[in-house]
Amino acid sequence: MFITDDPKDKVYKDLLDFAFSVCDQFIVVIRKDINITKDASAVLESLAPFLIAKREQFEWPGTKLGTGRPDCFGQKAEPATVYYFKTDNEAKKILLEVSNSLHSWMQPNLPEDLSFIKNQNPWLINTSHESISYFETEDKDEIKKIMNIEDLQVRTPDSLKNNVPKVYTDDKYPNxxxxxxxxxxxxGDTVPESNASEIYFVCLKCMNNDLKVCNADGKIFNKQSVNRGDLIIDEIQTLKIEDSDLLEFITDIFKNKKGGVCSKKCLNSLYINECIMHLQTYLALASMEKESTSDLVNMIKGNEDIKNKLMHKIDELKTFLW
Ligand SMILES: [Zn+2]
Ligand SMILES: [Zn+2]
Incomplete structure (x- = not known):
């Protein structure tokens, strides 16, 4: 059952009263990629007497950080700290004092994602950043009591399905x-860039007409007329830093890419553009103050020679585009 409106003030209090009566634990989370204020630290301190456990986790009810593997820049997700507390009445008083709504449990001013656990199972799951909260319960008596919380907006998955908001109405996007x-x-026509008075798109009805728009030059082409075997990279680009080829990730994608472009020339200009953007992203990551979780990014950060190598490669790649 989903909560469709942020429970505030009295609704927040009634919801907490009920959750505290049903559940034996609640959790809050501190993510390392978002700063916290003194207020958030103070909340954790005041809740300390009720702390059961504190664990480093990549996953908690409602959220999963990354895939566990490094991304294409070698960055790994850092675990968050999940705090488990007893549902003690004094702890409830603190939760009511420091906040007046469920979705306000967000860094930097508060810890994240106040959620409730009953017998080791998530019971009320709250992902504040996405304003998503829901109950995991089949207990008829509990469901009835939840429905009876005054002004709490809840929907069953079925009632949500029947209530999908219309996103594409003519009056909302007249252009x-x-x-x-x-x-x-x-x-053969080239689709111009969308502008303020007209936004170009392909409607559902026209989606299957065999005509595609080239991702590189915007030309409309018939996908039957493109020989997929011709779509190969002219010159494979590499940039070796120590033992790693910084462009390998992009090259691998384009070795297997056989759609979305009208010609070999377009495939290659798209490839070069992606290589440039990839190297620019490395430089941007290396210019950030905070230490990266990627060894490669940290190496670029501390080494002007490597930075220059990247910038030279970007300049060289740009000459391919003309
Ligand atoms: Zn159409
Ligand atoms: Zn093209």
Missing amino acids: MKCIFCEKRFKE
């Missing part, structure tokens, strides 16, 4: 124009 049925573009 959206289908390039085929409205703008009458044909094979």
Whole structure:
């Protein structure tokens, strides 16, 4: 059962009263990638007498940090600290004093994601950043009591399905124009950039007409007319730093990429552009103050020679584009 509106003030209090009567534990989370204020630390200190455990975790109810593997820049997710507390009445008083709504449990001013646990199982799961909260319970009596919390907005998954908001209404996006049925573009035409008065898109009806828009030059082409075997990289780009090729990740993608472009020339200009952006991202990550979880990024950070190598490679790649 989903809570569809942030429980505030009296609703927040009634919800906490009920959760404290049903559950034996509650949790809050501190993520290392977001700073916290003195207020958030003070809340943890005041809750300390009720602390059961404190664990480093990549996952907690409602959230999973990363895939566990490093991303394409070698960065790894850092675990968050999950604090487990007893549902003691005094602890409840603190939760009511420091906040007046469920979704306000967010860093930097408070710890994150106040959630409740009953017999080791998540019972009320709250992901404040996404304003998503829901109950995991099949207990009829509990469900009835939840429904009876005054002004708490709850929906069952079924009632949510029947209530999907209409996103694409004509009055909301009057400028959206289908390039085929409205703008009458044909094979060989180049779709211009969208502008303030017209946003170009392909409507659902026209999606399966065999015509595609090239991701590199915007030309409309028939996908049957492109020989996939021709779509190969002219010159494989590499940039070796120690034992790593910084461009290997992009090269691997383009070795297997056979769609979305109208010609070999377009495949190659897209490839070069992606290589440039990839190296620029390395430089941007290396210019951040905080130490990275990627060894490679940290190596670039501390070494002007390597930085220069990256910048030279970017300049060299740019010459391919003209
Ligand atoms: Zn259309
Ligand atoms: Zn093209």
